[in-house]
Amino acid sequence: MASLDDLKKRITSVKSTQKITKAMKMVAAAKLRRAQESAEKGRPYSVKMNNVILNLSNGISDKENAPKLLSGTGQEKTHLCVVMTSDRGLCGGFNSNIVKKAKSFFSKILDEGKDLKIITVGSKGNDQLKRVYGNKIIKNISFKESKNTNYFDADKVGKTVIEKFEAGEFDVCTIFYNQFKNVITQIPQAQQIIPLNNEGEENSSDESYEFEPDEDEILNNLLPKNISTQIFKAMLENSASEQGSRMSAMDNATRNAGEMVDKLTIEYNRSRQAAITKELIEIISGAESL
Amino acid sequence: MSEEFKLEIVNPEKSFFSKDDVIEAIVPAFEGEMGILKDHISIISFLKPGIVTINSKSGEERFFVEDGIVEFKDNNLSVLTSSIFNLKDINKNKIQDLIKKAENEVNKAELSDQEKFLVDQKIDVLRSIN
Numbered sequence: 453m454a455s456l457d458d459l460k461k462r463i464t465s466v467k468s469t470q471k472i473t474k475a476m477k478m479v480a481a482a483k484l485r486r487a488q489e490s491a492e493k494g495r496p497y498s499v500k501m502n503n504v505i506l507n508l509s510n511g512i513s514d515k516e517n518a519p520k521l522l523s524g525t526g527q528e529k530t531h532l533c534v535v536m537t538s539d540r541g542l543c544g545g546f547n548s549n550i551v552k553k554a555k556s557f558f559s560k561i562l563d564e565g566k567d568l569k570i571i572t573v574g575s576k577g578n579d580q581l582k583r584v585y586g587n588k589i590i591k592n593i594s595f596k597e598s599k600n601t602n603y604f605d606a607d608k609v610g611k612t613v614i615e616k617f618e619a620g621e622f623d624v625c626t627i628f629y630n631q632f633k634n635v636i637t638q639i640p641q642a643q644q645i646i647p648l649n650n651e652g653e654e655n656s657s658d659e660s661y662e663f664e665p666d667e668d669e670i671l672n673n674l675l676p677k678n679i680s681t682q683i684f685k686a687m688l689e690n691s692a693s694e695q696g697s698r699m700s701a702m703d704n705a706t707r708n709a710g711e712m713v714d715k716l717t718i719e720y721n722r723s724r725q726a727a728i729t730k731e732l733i734e735i736i737s738g739a740e741s742l
Numbered sequence: 743m744s745e746e747f748k749l750e751i752v753n754p755e756k757s758f759f760s761k762d763d764v765i766e767a768i769v770p771a772f773e774g775e776m777g778i779l780k781d782h783i784s785i786i787s788f789l790k791p792g793i794v795t796i797n798s799k800s801g802e803e804r805f806f807v808e809d810g811i812v813e814f815k816d817n818n819l820s821v822l823t824s825s826i827f828n829l830k831d832i833n834k835n836k837i838q839d840l841i842k843k844a845e846n847e848v849n850k851a852e853l854s855d856q857e858k859f860l861v862d863q864k865i866d867v868l869r870s871i872n
Contacts, residue, residue: 490756494754497755498754500752504822508786662785663787664772664786664787665772670811
């Protein structure tokens with residue numbers, strides 16, 4: 453049995469850990485509110501962008517010569533996967549969930565005998581993936597310096613993706629991120645962004661638009677922007693999810709620490725009482741023997 | 743009958759500006775300035791660097807945009823842009839900065855003709871504000 457002093461030390465150490473997790477929870481809660489707000493504010497842009505592209509791609513006259521970003525290269529040999537994770541840890545299953553989803557997708561692709569290339573965004577995902585898929589990772593992008601998620605960063609990722617696409621380095625691009633549902637639920641998502649997957653999203657309006665200049669040119673201009681927009685959307689969802697996930701993880705940690713302190717305190721009191729009783733017995737039996 | 747329509751300017755971070763009582767909007771479309779009044783035909787076009795002017799009942803607003811897309815449909819005008827400033831909020835120094843940045847870009851060799859045209863356009867517009 454541990455001595456009284458040891459127990460006391462353990463109680464203080466658990467208590468100070470609890471203080472830290474509590475503080476982290478508070479910080480995450482504050483950041484979550486901001487992240488959620490910006491995720492909501494950013495939604496109209498991506499929704500509108502999507503609508504415009506939907507209208508355009510439905511109205512396009514010459515499907516055969518449609519831009520490659522929309523219709524694909526005609527084959528599915530090389531897959532590029534953009535795995536978006538956080539730069540910081542201590543956020544529960546947030547990163548492992550994305551990585552798990554990505555890994556199952558990777559093994560499916562490799563089983564089919566296709567080529568795989570990976571871009572990781574955020575250092576945590578890179579750490580987890582490089583052990584198994586180290587030779588597949590072609591780039592790691594990290595935004596440790598930027599305080600908030602901003603469009604400029606997303607654009608950088610988008611431009612990298614487009615550059616590689618135009619160089620013919622891959623045929624299909626999928627991004628992995630966590631969709632924010634609420635504080636306790638974040639759903640890992642795999643979204644295909646090249647070629648654009650519009651199946652199942654039938655356009656209700658059959659109104660014809662006037663285009664200036666023509667459809668092709670607008671599409672050529674718009675599609676690269678849409679890539680960045682989708683990535684930006686994913687980044688916003690991700691940052692909200694990260695904070696939510698961290699908040700609930702830290703909440704759990706605080707509660708567990710509390711339980712542990714209770715248990716240790718009981719043990720401490722019990723052994724103190726035992727020591728007192730032992731001393732009493734010694735005194736009494738000493739007195740009796742006289 | 744009222745002669746007004748709705749306008750919304752969104753950038754990736756938020757809904758930047760919106761108004762319900764717009765009478766006329768002038769946008770720098772790619773093939774020239776375009777004035778939009780109520781009941782304009784549905785149109786999609788993209789923007790070159792320039793000034794978006796919005797005339798509404800409550801006065802005139804002017805914005806500088808670098809690029810973007812306009813969509814007009816059912817008397818709703820949406821402007822999607824990644825870089826926009828209200829001319830009221832922008833000061834001389836900022837404009838000078840932007841001009842300098844753009845000038846540096848022009849001197850880079852790897853620009854295509856179209857990109858060069860856009861940057862030139864941007865410099866012209868910025869100078870005209872100044």
